[in-house]
Amino acid sequence: MLQLRQGEQAVKAPIDILGLQSGANSEIGGMRPSVGCELFEFEGFTLDLTSGCLRAGDPQIDLRPKSFAVLRHFLENAGRLISKEELVGTVWPGVFVTDDALTHCVSELRLALGDSHKRIIKTVSRRGYRFVAPVSSVSSAVASVGRTVLDAGSPGAPRLSIVVLPFANLSADPQQDYFVDGLTEDLTTELSRLGFFMIAYNTALTFKGRSNDVAHVGRELGVRYVLRGSARKVDQRLRVAAQLIDAENGAHLWGDRFDRNLRNLLELQDEITLELARVLDVQLVAAEGRRSACAPNPDALDLIMRARAILNGGMSRENRNAAILLCERAMELAPDEAEVLLVLSLILASNVAEQWSETPEDDLRRAEALAGRVLSAAALDPRSHLAIGLVRRLQSRFDEAISQFEAAIRLNPSMHHAHSQLGWAMLFSGKSEQAVPHFAQFIRLSPRDPRLFLGYLGIGWARLLLGDDEGAIEMLRTAVSLSPSYSPAYLGLAAAYGLLDRLDEARSVTAAYLRTGTPTNTIALVRARETSTHPAFMAQHERLFAGLRKAGLPQE
Numbered sequence: 001m002l003q004l005r006q007g008e009q010a011v012k013a014p015i016d017i018l019g020l021q022s023g024a025n026s027e028i029g030g031m032r033p034s035v036g037c038e039l040f041e042f043e044g045f046t047l048d049l050t051s052g053c054l055r056a057g058d059p060q061i062d063l064r065p066k067s068f069a070v071l072r073h074f075l076e077n078a079g080r081l082i083s084k085e086e087l088v089g090t091v092w093p094g095v096f097v098t099d100d101a102l103t104h105c106v107s108e109l110r111l112a113l114g115d116s117h118k119r120i121i122k123t124v125s126r127r128g129y130r131f132v133a134p135v136s137s138v139s140s141a142v143a144s145v146g147r148t149v150l151d152a153g154s155p156g157a158p159r160l161s162i163v164v165l166p167f168a169n170l171s172a173d174p175q176q177d178y179f180v181d182g183l184t185e186d187l188t189t190e191l192s193r194l195g196f197f198m199i200a201y202n203t204a205l206t207f208k209g210r211s212n213d214v215a216h217v218g219r220e221l222g223v224r225y226v227l228r229g230s231a232r233k234v235d236q237r238l239r240v241a242a243q244l245i246d247a248e249n250g251a252h253l254w255g256d257r258f259d260r261n262l263r264n265l266l267e268l269q270d271e272i273t274l275e276l277a278r279v280l281d282v283q284l285v286a287a288e289g290r291r292s293a294c295a296p297n298p299d300a301l302d303l304i305m306r307a308r309a310i311l312n313g314g315m316s317r318e319n320r321n322a323a324i325l326l327c328e329r330a331m332e333l334a335p336d337e338a339e340v341l342l343v344l345s346l347i348l349a350s351n352v353a354e355q356w357s358e359t360p361e362d363d364l365r366r367a368e369a370l371a372g373r374v375l376s377a378a379a380l381d382p383r384s385h386l387a388i389g390l391v392r393r394l395q396s397r398f399d400e401a402i403s404q405f406e407a408a409i410r411l412n413p414s415m416h417h418a419h420s421q422l423g424w425a426m427l428f429s430g431k432s433e434q435a436v437p438h439f440a441q442f443i444r445l446s447p448r449d450p451r452l453f454l455g456y457l458g459i460g461w462a463r464l465l466l467g468d469d470e471g472a473i474e475m476l477r478t479a480v481s482l483s484p485s486y487s488p489a490y491l492g493l494a495a496a497y498g499l500l501d502r503l504d505e506a507r508s509v510t511a512a513y514l515r516t517g518t519p520t521n522t523i524a525l526v527r528a529r530e531t532s533t534h535p536a537f538m539a540q541h542e543r544l545f546a547g548l549r550k551a552g553l554p555q556e
Helices: 014-018 065-076 084-091 099-113 140-153 174-193 201-207 214-221 265-293 300-312 317-333 338-353 360-377 382-394 398-411 416-428 432-445 453-466 469-482 487-499 503-515 523-528 535-551
Strands: 037-042 045-048 053-055 081-083 121-124 128-131 136-139 161-164 225-234 237-246 252-261
Touching: 037 065, 045 065, 065 084, 065 099, 065 128, 065 174, 081 084, 084 099, 084 128, 099 121, 161 174, 161 201, 174 201, 174 225, 174 265, 214 225, 225 265, 237 265, 252 265, 265 300, 300 317, 300 338, 317 338, 338 360, 338 382, 360 382, 382 398, 382 416, 398 416, 416 432, 416 453, 432 453, 453 469, 453 487, 453 535, 469 487, 487 503, 487 535, 503 535, 523 535
Parallel strands: 161 225
Antiparallel strands: 037 045, 037 136, 045 053, 081 128, 121 128, 225 237, 237 252
């Protein structure tokens, strides 16, 4: 975890104990490192295959799985010309892709490395690419020693530490191996982007085809959790099954299967990877929250895990306030811990957004200060842009908010909450039509998210404001079914029914809205608590009040 203090480096991964991130790496062959190493260093960057991340000092730079794989191949072959055919064959084995896929990955790498002048990654016209920066590396054997040192000096494996064992191919077709191996590798990379401590894919691959005792795997690799799974092709359907297991006691924590119609396997791989990653994010945080609740002397990050688990348990004022209390306790223990500052900032700002805060101006000022501290120290962490963007949205500084959410998405294109927040910033600035694709992307990226209803809510509100009342009803009914206690969904639904003169349904939904205990129980109070005063939004929002009058919500 990144900490905002000088003169002391927090342990992020076992390798740090040996000081190997501060110049102790040995340079192999001048420029070309040996294949099989777990750390590469170049131009102030570190590519860590063990945790599956790229860093510039402490901050982590998020890359899509395929871009990560391209960078890895560059570093393993630094100094020599690499043809496009070689890169495609390595990164997309057995799959037909156009040159655009590779070009997009290289462009993303140049953006992440600040290489706009192509001084690190050279393009050799019509031939390929050459990685020209000096590269140093650390072998997997040295990294293994680091893990041994950690195991000897630590009371347990790191929080949120997991290995994704190679998925088993249960199909009769051995050609499906490339799909299940790609799924394992991409899932490892995607989970590392969520902040988990990951065992590298090349290490996990050594367990392929073996009957593995989970407890033994956990002890050998120094992780708390093991994910194992399988893929099976049945007629024209693909079934992927996964199990999350506690490596310390063998307890089965979660299991599910994902059925898909067979189509483009590359698209399927990405789709299942993202869905699995989002589900595991919730499940692992819940498991860590349970561990932390049992800790006799919880530290700051124990408390943050408990807060995150509570937030995933449901969106309510009670849950939000309980999470704030845990974050305040964490602040007392570690006032400079970036993870604490970040989570507290997001909760305070969200409380203001939901109109649950009793001191909204003070809470928003505090959220801004906390988010600003994190952003100045970790500008490459997309969550820091998410936090400051939410503050700017609540300050009605919509252009700045949109810019921050777009920055978060550039750093992590699969960051579903950034897409959701960008949708709201668009909607509240009168750009309802432009908001819809971002809400839809939120749903696509995290279809099993505990807060999935927010995506349907966003699309429903956008359609209501744009005059598509039937479409609004469809989306808002889904939002209500996913979160029956969340009052804003009822509010929009009642208005949409009212505008269509379906008055019995409108009055029934209005009664349900009032039963949620909402403080905005009259049209005057709804108007007084407008989320945005942007003229374009206000003009569209008049449709809401016209519908609510027909739905029977009291005027005063």
